[in-house]
Amino acid sequence: MRKSISVKGLSHRHPVPNACRIGNMVFSGAVHGVSPTNHELPTEMADQSANVFANMLAIIEAAGGSVEDIVKVEIYLRDSSNRNAVNEEWLRMFPDPESRPARHVRPLPADSPSLVxxxxxxxxxDVL
Incomplete structure (x- = not known):
């Protein structure tokens, strides 16, 4: 059975959940760098990156999992050369080099309000 995962403060403008769980698998939608407390998008890359990773954590926990369950992350960057803030958050969330998810970086449109x-x-x- 499919189950929608929605996190208060992270809801989309559209009628779309933050993620979907089916059995033991969780698939997220776009995880943005908005603040879950004031719903604003910071202008700085470091702040958006910190929010993206905090929001990813909130979503996986709402789905009944932990960061240890994440197996693949797609990172979207408006400027692909601007990875330092993302890498800092990546290492904070996944400190063990022997237990990190796969990762791929893709471009965001140049006119996107999001940097990441x-x-x-x-x-x-554990299956629900």
């Missing part, structure tokens, strides 16, 4: 976004896939051990 992500999507992820997770496999949770």
């Amino acid at each position: 976004q992500c999507e992820f896939i997770a496999v949770i051990e």
